[in-house]
Amino acid sequence: MGRLDRPGLLFALIGLAGLALPLVQFKPNRIVLGEGVALWSALPWGLPLAVVLAAVLVGGCWRIGAGWRLAAALAALVALVLALGASAGHLTPPDNTLARVSPATGFWLATLAFALMLADAITRLRPSLAMRWLLLGLAIGLVVAALASGIVDGISVMREYEARRDIFLREARAHLLLAFGSLGLALLVGLPLGVALYQARGLRRPVLSVLNILQTVPSLALFGIMIPIFGWIAANVPGAAQAGVAGIGVFPALVALFLYSLLPVVSNTLTGLNGVNPATREAATGLGLTRVQVLSSVLVPLALPVLLAAVRIVLVQNIGLAVIAGLIGGGGFGTFVFQGLNQTAMDLVLLGALPTIALALVAGIALDLLVEATSRRPKGA
Amino acid sequence: MIGRVLLGAAVLFLLAFLLTPTSFAWLFQPFTRNNAPAIYTQTPLWSLTLSHLALVGMAVVASTVIALVLAVLVTRPAGREFLPLARTVTAVGQTFPPVAVLALAVPIMGFGAGPTLVALFLYGLLPVFENALAGLTGQPPQVAEAARGMGLTPRQRLTQVDLPLALPVILGGMRLTAVISLGTATIGSTVAAKTLGEVIIAGLLSSNTAFVLQGGMVVGIIAVLLHEGFQTLERMAAARTGLNR
Numbered sequence: 001m002g003r004l005d006r007p008g009l010l011f012a013l014i015g016l017a018g019l020a021l022p023l024v025q026f027k028p029n030r031i032v033l034g035e036g037v038a039l040w041s042a043l044p045w046g047l048p049l050a051v052v053l054a055a056v057l058v059g060g061c062w063r064i065g066a067g068w069r070l071a072a073a074l075a076a077l078v079a080l081v082l083a084l085g086a087s088a089g090h091l092t093p094p095d096n097t098l099a100r101v102s103p104a105t106g107f108w109l110a111t112l113a114f115a116l117m118l119a120d121a122i123t124r125l126r127p128s129l130a131m132r133w134l135l136l137g138l139a140i141g142l143v144v145a146a147l148a149s150g151i152v153d154g155i156s157v158m159r160e161y162e163a164r165r166d167i168f169l170r171e172a173r174a175h176l177l178l179a180f181g182s183l184g185l186a187l188l189v190g191l192p193l194g195v196a197l198y199q200a201r202g203l204r205r206p207v208l209s210v211l212n213i214l215q216t217v218p219s220l221a222l223f224g225i226m227i228p229i230f231g232w233i234a235a236n237v238p239g240a241a242q243a244g245v246a247g248i249g250v251f252p253a254l255v256a257l258f259l260y261s262l263l264p265v266v267s268n269t270l271t272g273l274n275g276v277n278p279a280t281r282e283a284a285t286g287l288g289l290t291r292v293q294v295l296s297s298v299l300v301p302l303a304l305p306v307l308l309a310a311v312r313i314v315l316v317q318n319i320g321l322a323v324i325a326g327l328i329g330g331g332g333f334g335t336f337v338f339q340g341l342n343q344t345a346m347d348l349v350l351l352g353a354l355p356t357i358a359l360a361l362v363a364g365i366a367l368d369l370l371v372e373a374t375s376r377r378p379k380g381a
Numbered sequence: 382m383i384g385r386v387l388l389g390a391a392v393l394f395l396l397a398f399l400l401t402p403t404s405f406a407w408l409f410q411p412f413t414r415n416n417a418p419a420i421y422t423q424t425p426l427w428s429l430t431l432s433h434l435a436l437v438g439m440a441v442v443a444s445t446v447i448a449l450v451l452a453v454l455v456t457r458p459a460g461r462e463f464l465p466l467a468r469t470v471t472a473v474g475q476t477f478p479p480v481a482v483l484a485l486a487v488p489i490m491g492f493g494a495g496p497t498l499v500a501l502f503l504y505g506l507l508p509v510f511e512n513a514l515a516g517l518t519g520q521p522p523q524v525a526e527a528a529r530g531m532g533l534t535p536r537q538r539l540t541q542v543d544l545p546l547a548l549p550v551i552l553g554g555m556r557l558t559a560v561i562s563l564g565t566a567t568i569g570s571t572v573a574a575k576t577l578g579e580v581i582i583a584g585l586l587s588s589n590t591a592f593v594l595q596g597g598m599v600v601g602i603i604a605v606l607l608h609e610g611f612q613t614l615e616r617m618a619a620a621r622t623g624l625n626r
């Protein structure tokens with residue numbers, strides 16, 4: 001106890017607003033607008049839960065240990081998800097298959113408040129690297145458990161998923177293929193290109209400016225321009241159409257993402273290699289290592305953190321940009337986003353947007369941890 | 382020098398194309414099939430360009446103002462408590478895909494320019510905020526010493542020393558925000574915002590490559606111009622600080 005905690009005060013304001021606003025929206029069917037239902041009327045045990053959650057928020061305004069905060073925020077998040085799932089069962093009349101219950105502003109605001117509280121607690125605890133891996137694993141585990149246990153099956157997004165389980169799995173595979181495939185291609189081309197530019201100083205400026213301009217082309221246009229190019233290849237290059245190349249589909253999207261990935265990979269390879277102490281390089285040459293050996297056993301390992309940082313940028317960027325592939329028939333979660341926007345079925349939009357965000361978050365956090373793990377090694381090792 | 386000539390040529394070409402698009406029909410004719418129109422005429426290109434730029438401009442200005450205020454607040458003694466959290470939130474927030482943010486704004490805002498503006502604004506906050514933080518906290522300790530030695534009040538130090546020194550980095554953040562917004566705004570036309578994306582989407586729907594190319598070309602040229610313009614401003618601001626960066 002003691003003085004007020006300002007961040008805690010902010011979280012309490014956001015969270016209390018969230019608790020006061022409707023937790024869920026009840027809709028007679030999936031398209032129409034529904035009416036909001038607050039936490040206390042959405043559930044038989046809604047009122048006690050609202051009181052407990054409010055108490056946690058108000059309690060967080062005082063200076064209490066970060067460990068307690070972390071535990072309380074985590075428990076509150078779990079409770080919110082449980083309440084969301086249970087309210088679907090409670091509000092939907094039995095044997096009514098049309099009615100939809102979807103999370104509303106109150107749920108998102110309350111979730112934001114407790115997620116901020118959690119992030120704040122983790123930041124204050126300054127956990128070790130191993131601990132942060134553990135927390136990431138725990139978070140993924142909790143989400144998977146919530147989805148697998150069927151607690152939230154009554155929620156509209158999950159109903160959309162249930163209706164197109166096979167398509168979802170196919171689009172998920174397509175999304176991963178787009179994001180990771182383009183990353184793989186970019187590494188395959190970008191790393192040698194970066195090394196080549198490291199050796200040939202004169203070429204650096206022209207190559208980097210071309211890649212820079214590529215990066216500024218808006219994604220929608222780049223994806224669109226790929227379609228006729230690949231359509232032409234499919235029509236005019238013998239064997240291309242048989243190999244599955246077509247104007248519409250995964251290839252144009254993959255190449256567009258690949259082009260976007262080149263700049264981060266090439267420029268970070270250069271930065272990483274340039275960042276190696278010249279003395280280290282000279283020592284390696286002095287030891288009688290060949291140029292290839294110097295590169296593979298000295299320069300690349302030392303530049304690894306910067307290279308991994310490029311992988312992080314590219315992966316997070318491409319997971320997001322792969323959504324646009326949905327517009328040009330390239331598959332991925334974007335298919336649901338744009339279908340949903342066309343049908344004004346917001347649950348379908350969520351079905352595409354939520355996995356994309358989750359994927360980008362996990363990739364971003366995991367690679368940040370990897371970058372930190374590799375850069376902690378003693379310099380010159 | 383060659384760069385400047387090319388940029389000048391790009392500006393002239395862009396203006397000529399926007400003012401009299403039909404006189405460039407020959408350029409796009411080869412990309413159409415079945416006598417489809419070569420130039421998008423449903424809405425004049427210049428008006429789409431203006432509303433596109435207005436959307437991006439409003440978003441960039443709004444996110445810059447708010448991000449700067451927030452960055453100044455969390456670097457003052459009263460707001461220091463928020464600094465670690467603010468760093469975490471910006472790092473995590475930037476992993477949110479802009480398209481997903483746009484899609485999620487629709488249920489709250491409805492269709493039209495509203496959700497696009499909100500998505501652009503929210504997403505634009507982060508690069509400016511991150512760079513402003515870096516600029517305001519990353520100054521050499523001698524600068525703070527000198528400012529204190531000169532007897533500057535904290536407010537004077539902020540407006541006369543810290544902000545001018547951080548200006549190049551802040552402009553760098555604005556450049557990122559502007560270029561990302563410009564690209565994301567094209568996707569805004571899928572939620573019925575009036576932007577140049579409309580031309581590209583029309584091309585995709587009617588498989589008319591000429592539309593895709595002209596929409597992409599206009600946005601692409603503007604993006605390059607914005608990029609170069611901000612970099613020139615950054616260099617000028619950096620030269621004024623007198624620090625070797």
